[in-house]
Amino acid sequence: MAFTKEVYKEFEDVVGVENICDDPSIMPAYYGTEFAAVILPKDTAEVQALVKLCNKHKVMFRPICTGWSGMFPKGIVLFDLRRMNRIVEINEKNMYAVVEPYVISAELQAELMKRGLNFCIKGAGTNCSAMLRGHGHMDQTTSGDDRNHLAIEWVTPEGEIVRSGSLGSADEWFCGDGPGPSLRAILTSAVPPGVTPGVFTKAAVKLYHWPGPSEFPIVGHSPKYTLGEIPANTMARYYSFPSVDKMWQAELKLGEGEICYELMGFNAAMVSCNITTCNEEEEEVFAKMSKEVQGPGFFVIIAGSSPEDFAYKKHVLEYIVKQNGGKSLKTVENPEVEGILMCQCIRISASIRETFRAGGAFNSIPIMGQRDLTIKWAIGAGKAKEPLIKNGYIVDDGGAFFGWGVEQGHLGKTEIFCKYDPQNAEAKKAVEQWQQEQTRRAFTEKYFASTLGSQEDIGPALSNYHLWWQKLVKTLDPNGVSPEGGALV
Amino acid sequence: MALEQYAGDMGMCCRCSACKFVPMQKVKGSDYSYVCPSIAKYNFHAYSGGGRMNIGTAAVKNGMNYTDRLLDVVYNCQMCGACDVSCKYAMDMEVLEPISEFRMKCNEDGKTNAALDKVIAGLRKTGSMVPAKGKRGAWAAGLGIKDATKEKVDVLFHVGCLTSFDPEMQKLAKATARILEKAGVSFGIAGDAETCCGGRAYQMGYKDDFLAQAKKNMALIKKCGAKTLVTGCADGYQAFKVLYDKYDLKGKLEVLHISEYIDKLIKDGKLKPRKKVNLSVTYHDPCRLGRLGEPWIHWEGTKVPGDRFVFDPPKEYRRGAKGIYEPPRDVIKSIPGVKLTEMTRIKEYAWCCGAGGGVNESNPEFATWTAQKRIDEAVSTGAEAIVTACPWCEKTLNEAIKASGSSLKVYDIVELVEKAI
Numbered sequence: 001m002a003f004t005k006e007v008y009k010e011f012e013d014v015v016g017v018e019n020i021c022d023d024p025s026i027m028p029a030y031y032g033t034e035f036a037a038v039i040l041p042k043d044t045a046e047v048q049a050l051v052k053l054c055n056k057h058k059v060m061f062r063p064i065c066t067g068w069s070g071m072f073p074k075g076i077v078l079f080d081l082r083r084m085n086r087i088v089e090i091n092e093k094n095m096y097a098v099v100e101p102y103v104i105s106a107e108l109q110a111e112l113m114k115r116g117l118n119f120c121i122k123g124a125g126t127n128c129s130a131m132l133r134g135h136g137h138m139d140q141t142t143s144g145d146d147r148n149h150l151a152i153e154w155v156t157p158e159g160e161i162v163r164s165g166s167l168g169s170a171d172e173w174f175c176g177d178g179p180g181p182s183l184r185a186i187l188t189s190a191v192p193p194g195v196t197p198g199v200f201t202k203a204a205v206k207l208y209h210w211p212g213p214s215e216f217p218i219v220g221h222s223p224k225y226t227l228g229e230i231p232a233n234t235m236a237r238y239y240s241f242p243s244v245d246k247m248w249q250a251e252l253k254l255g256e257g258e259i260c261y262e263l264m265g266f267n268a269a270m271v272s273c274n275i276t277t278c279n280e281e282e283e284e285v286f287a288k289m290s291k292e293v294q295g296p297g298f299f300v301i302i303a304g305s306s307p308e309d310f311a312y313k314k315h316v317l318e319y320i321v322k323q324n325g326g327k328s329l330k331t332v333e334n335p336e337v338e339g340i341l342m343c344q345c346i347r348i349s350a351s352i353r354e355t356f357r358a359g360g361a362f363n364s365i366p367i368m369g370q371r372d373l374t375i376k377w378a379i380g381a382g383k384a385k386e387p388l389i390k391n392g393y394i395v396d397d398g399g400a401f402f403g404w405g406v407e408q409g410h411l412g413k414t415e416i417f418c419k420y421d422p423q424n425a426e427a428k429k430a431v432e433q434w435q436q437e438q439t440r441r442a443f444t445e446k447y448f449a450s451t452l453g454s455q456e457d458i459g460p461a462l463s464n465y466h467l468w469w470q471k472l473v474k475t476l477d478p479n480g481v482s483p484e485g486g487a488l489v
Numbered sequence: 490m491a492l493e494q495y496a497g498d499m500g501m502c503c504r505c506s507a508c509k510f511v512p513m514q515k516v517k518g519s520d521y522s523y524v525c526p527s528i529a530k531y532n533f534h535a536y537s538g539g540g541r542m543n544i545g546t547a548a549v550k551n552g553m554n555y556t557d558r559l560l561d562v563v564y565n566c567q568m569c570g571a572c573d574v575s576c577k578y579a580m581d582m583e584v585l586e587p588i589s590e591f592r593m594k595c596n597e598d599g600k601t602n603a604a605l606d607k608v609i610a611g612l613r614k615t616g617s618m619v620p621a622k623g624k625r626g627a628w629a630a631g632l633g634i635k636d637a638t639k640e641k642v643d644v645l646f647h648v649g650c651l652t653s654f655d656p657e658m659q660k661l662a663k664a665t666a667r668i669l670e671k672a673g674v675s676f677g678i679a680g681d682a683e684t685c686c687g688g689r690a691y692q693m694g695y696k697d698d699f700l701a702q703a704k705k706n707m708a709l710i711k712k713c714g715a716k717t718l719v720t721g722c723a724d725g726y727q728a729f730k731v732l733y734d735k736y737d738l739k740g741k742l743e744v745l746h747i748s749e750y751i752d753k754l755i756k757d758g759k760l761k762p763r764k765k766v767n768l769s770v771t772y773h774d775p776c777r778l779g780r781l782g783e784p785w786i787h788w789e790g791t792k793v794p795g796d797r798f799v800f801d802p803p804k805e806y807r808r809g810a811k812g813i814y815e816p817p818r819d820v821i822k823s824i825p826g827v828k829l830t831e832m833t834r835i836k837e838y839a840w841c842c843g844a845g846g847g848v849n850e851s852n853p854e855f856a857t858w859t860a861q862k863r864i865d866e867a868v869s870t871g872a873e874a875i876v877t878a879c880p881w882c883e884k885t886l887n888e889a890i891k892a893s894g895s896s897l898k899v900y901d902i903v904e905l906v907e908k909a910i
Contacts, residue, residue: 021533023558028547029533029540031504040532066506067534082532087519104506106516114518126513127505215517221810221837222512223578279581280803349513352579356503359796392795420796423500427796 003036007057011077014049015039019083030064030080033072042083044153044161044201050079051199052159054481061481063199065101065129073483079199087111088202094174095207096150097130101200105130108205109347110215118210118346120148123413125351131203133195135368135413137264137345139406140255142208144413145368150176150204152187157197157477173204186472197473197482211261211305216343223277227339233304234261235314236342237333238271239326240297244379247296248372250324254300255409257320259313262301262345265404265414268293269397271329273353274344275337282358285331290398294327298404301342354417358395361422363431364415365438369448371405371412377447378403381416381438388418388434393427395419492594495587496549497792499542501580508538508572508584511838521833521866524571526841526859535562538572538584545587548594555600563595564602565855568692568846569776574809574837581798581806585781592694604851605693612698616684616705617650626680628652628659634666637677637713644669644676644750645715647706647729649722650685651880658880664907665721665747671910672760676719679709686720688728688777693847703728703738710742717743719750721903723775723879724845726813727782734785746778748878748902752816755823762909765826770900771872772821772829773863773886774839775879780809809837817878817902824909830870840866842882849885860889864897874898876905 002022003011012020019040027035036059041047047063054061054077062072063079072078085102092115097108105119106126112118120142122134135144142148151167151174164187166172168180176184187196217228241247247265254260266274272286302317304310321328331337344350355362365381367374378401388394403414418434420427439450449458459466476482510516511524523529528537535544544562548554566588573585595601608618615621628648637645646665652658669676687702706729710718720726723746730744745753754760774780786807790800814836821829834840843849843859864886867875875897877883886899 019532021558023556025554025556025559026533026535026540026544026562029535029537029543029562032547038533066509067504067539080532080534082528082534085519103519104510104516104522106510106513107519107522110516110518110522125505126516127507127510216514218514221808221814222515222574223808224810225512225514277808278806279797279799283797283799343514347514350579352503352505352507356501356505357580358798360501360503360798395796421798423497424796 008037010053011037011039011050014046014053015041030078031070031072033076034074035072035078036075038078038080040080040083044155047079047155047199047201048159048161051155051157055158055479058479059481060483062483063101066104066127068124068128076483084201089173090115091173092117096173096204097207098173098202098204099130100202101129101131103130104128106347106349112207113210113212114214116210116214117207118142119205119207120144121348123348123351126348127352131200131205135406137348137404138262139404139413140260140263140409144406146184148206149187150174150206152176152200152204153202154187154196155199155201157482158479195484197477211303212346216347218343225340225343226336227343230335230339230342233307233310234301234342235310236299236301236338236345238266238297238299238329239321240293240329241295242325244296244375246324246326247298248375250320250326251298251371251405252409253320253323254317255405255407257316258408259302259316260300261303263298263404264345265298265402267296267397267400267402269400270354270402271299271332271341273357274350275340279358289329289331292329292331297326297329299341299345301345355419358419359421362417362419363435364417365435365450365452366413366415367442367448367450368413369411371403371410371414373447374403374412374414377442377445378414378416380441384434384438385416385418388430391430393420393424393430490586490590492545492587492590493549495583495590496546497798498582498584499545499549499587501582501798502539502542502546504539504543506537506539507579508576510575511834512575512578515838517833520869521840524575524834524838524840526569526843526855526862527566529862530855530858531565536565538576538588541566541588541591542584545591548591553594553598555598560595560600560602563592564605564847564851566846567776567841567843567848567859569841570781570809571776571838571841574780577806577808583806593696596694596696601694602847602851605847608847608850609690609693609695609698612685612690612702617654618685618689619650619654621654623654624681625653625683626678628662629666629678629680632663632666635677636680637715638679638682638709640677641714642675642677643715644674644717644719645710645713646676646678647686647718647720647725648678648683649720649725649880651884652721653683655880655884658884661721661880661901661903664901664903668751668760668903668906668910672754674754679713682709684709686725686728688724688732689847691728691732692845699732700736703733703736707733707738707740717745719745719747721747722881723778723782724881727777731782731785746782746813746878748778748817748820749813751902751906752820755820760910762824762906764909766824766905766908767826768874769828769830769872770821770874770876770905771832771867771870772818773832773842773867773875773877773882774814774836775877775882776839776841776845778878779812779814779839780837782813783807783809783811812837820902820906821876824905827905830872832866832870834866842877842885844881844885849881856885857889857892860885861893864889864893864895868895868897872897874900876900876902878902
């Protein structure tokens with residue numbers, strides 16, 4: 001569904017001839033959709049002009065950054081924000097950084113670490129946009145989700161520029177809720193459809209103290225980078241526990257103790273992915289590690305601001321682990337493995353290994369909620385993976401799930417993967433069925449309402465939020481040009 | 490291998506964009522975080538490694554959808570392999586190989602680039618990838634270098650097209666000869682009988698021309714009886730060492746880059762850089778000496794049915810780790826007075842000079858743009874000079890310097906060694 005020459009020219013006049021393309025041969029590079037055009041705006045003004053044109057011609061648009069998958073209606077215009085890749089500001093005094101959408105987390109974090117700072121990198125990986133909303137490995141320190149979004153510059157679906165929070169009144173980025181307009185509920189909706197329509201063109205993200213090195217002392221070559229030494233006052237360990245309950249008790253106490261820079265509920269399969277350089281090696285290491293662990297577990301990084309601070313945190317960590325029957329995994333005590341994990345799990349640089357390497361695809365059910373409740377659900381969802389493993393549909397990870405406490409640990413993220421070969425239609429179908437069944441079970445058995453569920457099903461149980469959301473979207477987007485999944489990427 | 494045989498690999502692309510950047514742990518900030526010149530310049534995802542995978546997948550499924558834009562994507566790639574390294578940090582899949590096969594398919598279908606066709610016509614006529622003005626061995630006149638086609642030598646020095654014919658680059662051949670003589674090496678050249686290695690033709694997608702050159706070269710080497718071949722050019726190194734092996738043409742020939750050989754000569758005590766060369770330098774890893782200089786791994790197998798992307802027999806991937814990285818650095822460090830400072834993007838994730846994949850010929854502006862980015866990075870180290878180990882890099886970097894007015898100097902590693910002996 002290509003543009004007419006005249007309409008194409010109107011879009012071209014905004015971005016220049018080199019930054020718009022409707023050639024069908026390059027469309028598959030993006031997704032399996034026939035886009036009307038792919039357009040590369042360079043700044044907010046261009047985004048605004050493009051959005052207004054979309055309204056004028058009643059053409060749908062969606063922005064993307066580095067990518068991953070997506071669903072796109074035929075004939076939609078794709079805004080590839082590749083050229084909007086500047087770190088606008090790092091404000092050390094007020095602890096925020098302002099970024100454009102195509103700044104990846106690896107870039108921002110590297111700049112921050114030089115300044116003794118860090119931010120919440122989402123579990124999806126450091127290759128994703130730094131302004132992506134979500135949760136990550138460092139949630140105990142950096143919290144997660146909308147906590148980290150401060151002021152936002154937003155081009156609405158109609159092409160208005162809205163500046164939220166302090167940006168709306170003082171032209172400063174330090175706060176998302178005021179003194180200007182707080183639009184938190186609209187700009188970071190946490191229930192389906194999940195994201196706000198329109199385009200976020202800049203966002204301020206909250207910064208946190210980073211007590212580690214300004215740069216990790218990496219040695220070796222890809223794909224086996226290791227640390228030349230473990231940085232001072234830092235330590236990484238994996239602990240397994242005799243039971244889920246013991247693991248949860250330890251996780252809670254550690255959260256309350258506020259001593260972990262990172263507590264990530266990796267299962268043994270995920271540790272194996274992280275520390276190995278190919279699929280064959282991963283299978284071997286997983287088999288070995290499965291025998292080494294006594295039960296479920298988690299991965300911890302502690303980082304002290306001084307030797308005394310480190311000694312205190314280490315002491316508390318070891319005490320709590322011991323109280324709950326935890327056992328440190330010898331494999332991770334090896335400084336080479338410890339270093340790999342420490343670097344990867346601060347820089348969040350191995351998420352692709354954990355998800356895509358084994359089979360090429362994965363489906364997951366991610367949940368944010370009361371951690372003990374979601375763990376109980378996840379045990380059942382893990383059990384339900386067993387027939388899929390037995391049939392060879394999904395990678396054998398022992399039926400495991402994973403997760404971590406956010407802030408002090410009562411609130412938490414729980415997630416469960418099924419990794420499979422996307423070329424295997426039977427496997428794909430089985431995984432999708434598992435995903436639907438376990439999402440439904442979570443709701444019907446009153447564990448939580450997953451964002452993967454139908455709005456019509458879960459909405460009535462949640463104050464009919466979906467009806468309100470639909471009204472909001474209709475008001476914001478009267479021409480229906482910004483379909484679901486439009487703003488954050 | 491044909492494009493279809495990489496369908497599984499291309500289907501593994503999860504569109505994560507890691508191929509655009511240096512490996513994530515090595516990202517040191519917002520400067521110099523990109524590793525792929527093509528996406529950095531042209532921005533549309535189609536110009537990235539991942540974009541090329543997805544287009545390849547569609548081509549296998551639906552056939553080739555040739556348009557001018559598609560050919561623009563195909564030929565504006567230096568085939569430098571940086572995407573391949575960054576992807577393979579996390580994934581088990583081939584990236585550069587299917588990109589190369591896609592280009593060869595374009596060639597087979599007659600969808601070539603006019604500028605590259607012209608270069609290949611020259612190759613077919615003269616055995617050179619650069620205009621052959623005069624005789625190939627003329628640079629050696631009066632130097633007393635042995636003619637390996639007439640007398641037995643231990644080492645055959647393959648000079649390469651650019652070094653042989655470009656008056657600006659012949660200094661590298663002379664420096665190499667002087668170094669080998671100083672070390673007492675029994676070496677020779679093929680002189681006018683030397684012919685192109687074919688490596689650059691391969692990069693451009695002209696597989697048959699590459700194979701023809703490879704066969705000619707191996708016949709000549711067999712006739713000479715040399716057991717060791719030394720190249721001064723990274724393209725030549727990759728061709729003889731990796732590509733000839735890929736097509737089972739190399740036999741037992743030992744292939745060394747001149748930087749490796751000098752390193753060996755120094756470590757064996759046969760060459761002693763004694764003269765002080767007061768210079769602060771940074772080193773540029775040529776793609777085809779570094780990540781693409783990694784030995785070929787012969788493998789044939791099938792995917793094991795089931796959930797994982799694993800093979801029988803297990804497949805060992807080339808991930809760029811085993812290229813030639815330390816020998817040139819050791820040589821530089823052995824020269825008294827030279828201070829080496831590294832750039833941000835080095836070794837397996839080095840930024841390309843811009844000359845590869847035929848871009849130097851098909852889109853010189855893009856080649857210079859790419860080289861300029863490297864010059865900027867070199868200048869950021871505070872070095873007075875950038876040292877490389879390939880005449881194509883030296884040429885392209887010099888062109889960028891000329892265009893920008895930078896005061897940075899460019900040296901080939903043999904020029905520095907020559908100053909020190």
